[in-house]
Amino acid sequence: MDSQNVIEIVGLKKCYTRKEGSSGLKDLLISLRGRTKPEEYWALQGIDLTVKKGSTLGIIGNNGAGKSTLLRMLCGLGQPTKGTIKRRGNLACLLELGAGFSPEFTGRENVMTTLLLSGLTRSDAMKRLPEIVEFSEISDFIDTAVRTYSSGMWLRLAFSAAICTNPELIVVDEVLAVGDLRFKKKCLDRMLKMKEAGKTIILVSHSMDQIETICDQVLWLENGRIREYGSTAEVVQNYKKRAFAVTLAPSKVAVESSGPVAKFxxxxxxxxxxxxxxxxxxxxxxxxxxxxxxxxxxxxxxxxxxxxxxxxxxxxxxxxxxxxxxxxxxxxxxxxxxxxxxxxxxxxxxxxxxxxxxxxxxxxxxxxxxxxxxxxxxxxxxxxxIGHTPGKGVFQPPHRWEANKGDER
CATH class of the missing domain: 2.70.50.60 (abc- transporter (atp binding component) like domain)
Known part of the structure; x- marks a missing residue:
């Protein structure tokens, strides 16, 4: 494995076996006896990917494109059907809201368990705990069972525990889509600081604003295959163009149209x-x-x-x-x-x-x-x-800057 690479994926394929209408073990045993053939679903169909140390990669695509499956493979939460995955460095995975948390444990107990499983000693985990609690902003509930938490509180604690372990590689799947706007910005700012510190970040998101803010390169998946891989600006532009065209395709009762117009x-x-x-x-x-x-x-x-x-x-x-x-x-x-x-x-x-x-x-x-x-x-x-405009947002109002020097007001 090249010393500059954090991840090397070659020929990755992932197949899930399912039988429509399956009711569990009985159907599985029947299929194994050859009475019926389970349906095969190829979530990934030949992925080759190299991620360099310190890079930030966004993964985009429609639901069912294979994004979450790829991230699960990266995090070691499943075995490839074919192909190989090589990874180096300690890893923080945020694939599901508080995945690994026990609802009956308190927030403190869940955080300590997460830190110990990440490889920290108990002494180091105790030192990290105050920072995690402070970042999560739920100190009043840290000794309460997690099952009583709102989804936003659960997210805050899960995200805080993951990033405060100081990982070399962080993998995030749509976690920033949950929670209030202020905390989303706080999480985004922390990830940008991690990027500046040379951490490697892989982010799955349906928010193109997040992708464009954080990521240097983007991987566009479609039907389990790589449709496009390259610079963020180029891939996101092509993705938006295609997604927008699909969005405008008639889906309700259509009436007469003139020109390239979809009417509902x-x-x-x-x-x-x-x-x-x-x-x-x-x-x-x-x-x-x-x-x-x-x-x-x-x-x-x-x-x-x-x-x-x-x-x-x-x-x-x-x-x-x-x-x-x-x-x-x-x-x-x-x-x-x-x-x-x-x-x-x-x-x-x-x-x-x-x-x-x-x-x-x-x-x-x-x-x-x-x-x-x-x-x-x-x-x-x-x-x-069409046309480059400085700044971000929706519109560019007329404006100017004026510097005041000395005692000028």
């Missing part, structure tokens, strides 16, 4: 959206803009009779479903009057200082008093903001 209709039948499209200042159809560009949202509709002063609503969302902005004709004191024939309305954003990424729109037409929707369509129009 809900609501009453008095009005229909016949077309929603995006354009630039020249009214040319587009599906991409640069940060700060203007954007026109054109809404075309068809009423089934006389509609009294309907309200139009447009919601702007980031690819992960975070609402960025919502505009309505009522909020902006705009009245379209009564509607009886086909028509259209355009919402113009004079500039959209959005950061690079994928975005989509929800469009709805509501009764005057908002009691019901005539039609509401989710993810009806998508667009891409």
């Amino acid at each position: 209709r809900e609501g009453a039948a008095e009005m229909e959206l016949t077309r929603v499209w995006l354009s630039n200042e020249q009214r040319q159809p587009i599906d991409a803009i640069s940060p700060g560009d203007p954007l026109n949202v054109h809404i075309e509709y068809s009423p089934n009779g006389l509609i009294a002063e309907p309200n139009f609503l447009v919601g702007l969302y980031r690819e992960d479903g975070i609402k960025i902005y919502e505009a309505s004709t009522e909020a902006d004191n705009v009245s379209v009057g009564d509607v009886a024939t086909n028509g259209g309305i355009t919402l113009t954003f004079s500039e959209l200082p959005l950061l690079e990424g994928y975005y989509y729109l929800d469009v709805g037409i509501f009764e005057q008093n908002w009691n019901r929707a005539y039609v509401y369509t989710s993810r009806i129009s998508a667009f891409h903001v």
